[in-house]
Amino acid sequence: MNKLPFLTIGLWLCLLFPLSAQTLYVDATRGKDEAKGTITDPVASLDKAVALAHDFTGNEPVTIKIYPGLYVLRQLLEIKTRSSSADTVRYSLEAVTMPDDPDWQPTKMPVIQSISADNSTKQFAHAVGFLVARNNVSFKGLKFLGNSNPTVRYYYPITREDETLQRLNISQCYFIGEKNSSPIQGAIWAHGGGTHVDHTIFYGCKNALLLFKSITNFALTNSIISGSYEAAVWFGDNKPDFVFRNNIVTNCAYFWLRPENTTPGYTFATSVITGNAHYMGFFGSKGAVEASETNQIEHGVRKSGTILLSEVKTNGLPTDYLNLLPQSDGYDLKAGIFKTPKQ
Numbered sequence: 001m002n003k004l005p006f007l008t009i010g011l012w013l014c015l016l017f018p019l020s021a022q023t024l025y026v027d028a029t030r031g032k033d034e035a036k037g038t039i040t041d042p043v044a045s046l047d048k049a050v051a052l053a054h055d056f057t058g059n060e061p062v063t064i065k066i067y068p069g070l071y072v073l074r075q076l077l078e079i080k081t082r083s084s085s086a087d088t089v090r091y092s093l094e095a096v097t098m099p100d101d102p103d104w105q106p107t108k109m110p111v112i113q114s115i116s117a118d119n120s121t122k123q124f125a126h127a128v129g130f131l132v133a134r135n136n137v138s139f140k141g142l143k144f145l146g147n148s149n150p151t152v153r154y155y156y157p158i159t160r161e162d163e164t165l166q167r168l169n170i171s172q173c174y175f176i177g178e179k180n181s182s183p184i185q186g187a188i189w190a191h192g193g194g195t196h197v198d199h200t201i202f203y204g205c206k207n208a209l210l211l212f213k214s215i216t217n218f219a220l221t222n223s224i225i226s227g228s229y230e231a232a233v234w235f236g237d238n239k240p241d242f243v244f245r246n247n248i249v250t251n252c253a254y255f256w257l258r259p260e261n262t263t264p265g266y267t268f269a270t271s272v273i274t275g276n277a278h279y280m281g282f283f284g285s286k287g288a289v290e291a292s293e294t295n296q297i298e299h300g301v302r303k304s305g306t307i308l309l310s311e312v313k314t315n316g317l318p319t320d321y322l323n324l325l326p327q328s329d330g331y332d333l334k335a336g337i338f339k340t341p342k343q
Contacts, residue, residue, distance in 0.1 A: 022062045024049045025096075028069030028110075042067065046093075046112070050077045053091070057082045062091040066110040066142065073112065073129050076119040080133040091134060095141030099172050099199075100340045106317045109174070113145040113182065118152055122161055126154035126185070133160075136167045143174040146182030146205075154185040156210075163191035163214035170197045172337055174322065177205040179229065186210040186234075193217050199339055201322050203227055212236035219243040222335045224322070226309065228252040230288065231281070237262055245269040246333040248324065250307040252276045253288070260284030263295040270300040272330035275307060305329030 024037035031044035043049050049064045056062050062081060079091060097108040118125045127147050130139075139158065147155035157175060160168055168190055177184030184205040188197065193216040202208035204227045211218060215238035225232040225247070231254040248271065249255050255273050258264065260282045273279070280291040308328035310320045323336035334341060 022053070022056045022058055022060045023065060024052055024063070025065050025067070026071070027067040028071055029067070031067075039065075046071050046073065046077060047075070050079065054078075054080060055082055059089060061089060064093045065096050066093065067096050068108045068110060071110060071112045073114040073116055075116050076128045076131055078131045078133050079137055087134070088136060090136045090138065092138040092140060093130075093142065094138065098141040099337045106319060106321060109141065109143045111143045111145060112157070114147040114155060114157070115149050116147065116152070117149055120159075124154070126156065127152045128159045129155070129157040131159050131161065132165065132168055132190070133162065135165055138169040138171065139173055140169075140171045141173065143176065144184075144187065146177040146184040148182040155183060156186050156189045157184060158188045158190070160190040160192055160195075165192040166217075167194040168192070168196070170195075170200055172198075172339065173200045174337065175200070175202045175205055175208070176322075177203070179204065179206065191215070195219075196221075198222050199335075199337055200224075201226075201337055202232075203322050206230045207232070207234060209233045211238070214238070216241070220247060222246045222333070222339075224248045224309075224324070224335050226251050226307070226322075228254075230254065231257040232276075233257070234283070235264075235266075237264075240264040240266045242266075245271060246335055247271040247273075248307060248330045248333065248335045249273045250275040254278045254281045257281050257283050257288060258291070260289075263293055266296040268296060268298050268301050270333065272302045272305055272307065272333065274303055274305050274329070279303075302329065 025039050025042035026049045027042040031042035033044050033048040035041040035043050037043045095110050097104050114129050116127050118127050120128050144157040175187035186207040187202050187205045189210040191213040196219040198221045200223045202225045207230050208225045232249045232252045234257045237259045255276050278290050280294045281288050308325040310318050324331045
């Protein structure tokens, strides 16, 4: 018997019905929360998509594809599946249209904003957007705004509390806080290993990255941190074996805060760190204090120059908003939301 027709039919069926059955679609405009979450029948809210993903048990990647729109978080969303928190299946929340896609525009980027009251008492009362409670979680191509609930003092869009967890990836995202109306206390507050951040922009967040317990294999690359009015990075008493390169850090109170009475041998490479009130500091009983003793190693770090960002003017939101302008110092580092710079 000729098996070729059967192979052809099998291939055709695979194209029609992909093996990655654990994919959900979210559309704030045309979705309905009683929908199935398919590409033709999307749900309307991230709450519903995350809740549906809780019941996934298969071995295929879990992917939540998010269409353009405003997504309002009214409670903490816990990222987990029915399988073990330590399983190796990838779980991604990602934009349908990514910044490097030819037809991307700022209006095609999903916007996520919390209006939740305090929803966690871990260490102290605060509000969380996404609580990462499993390994191998990625956020891609999303814009996070602050929490506009006036009762909330501390808001963290992405948190990982369990210090045994590994592999948290944030790529091509915005975190934009406004301290007078919708503040972000810390954009990413993550314990554990394997936190990798690339091509991400932090603007106006009180702190961009808070990394305290069991931090290993950390990487921050090709990213911009501007206007952090406490510190760009807090780094706990952990091994300083991280990757820090091709970043821009400017207009912050402190570039880096570390625990009191520690002098770890940090290595920073090929970055522009300029225009900040303080460089290295530590946080102790008296709050943030400029460090009198430092031990960092620097390769190609520039501490002078003028950083120019593409900001909103009378013509509205530019396509490259909050990225470096071509005439800015550090433009050659290719930091910013695009992995392939726009022409």
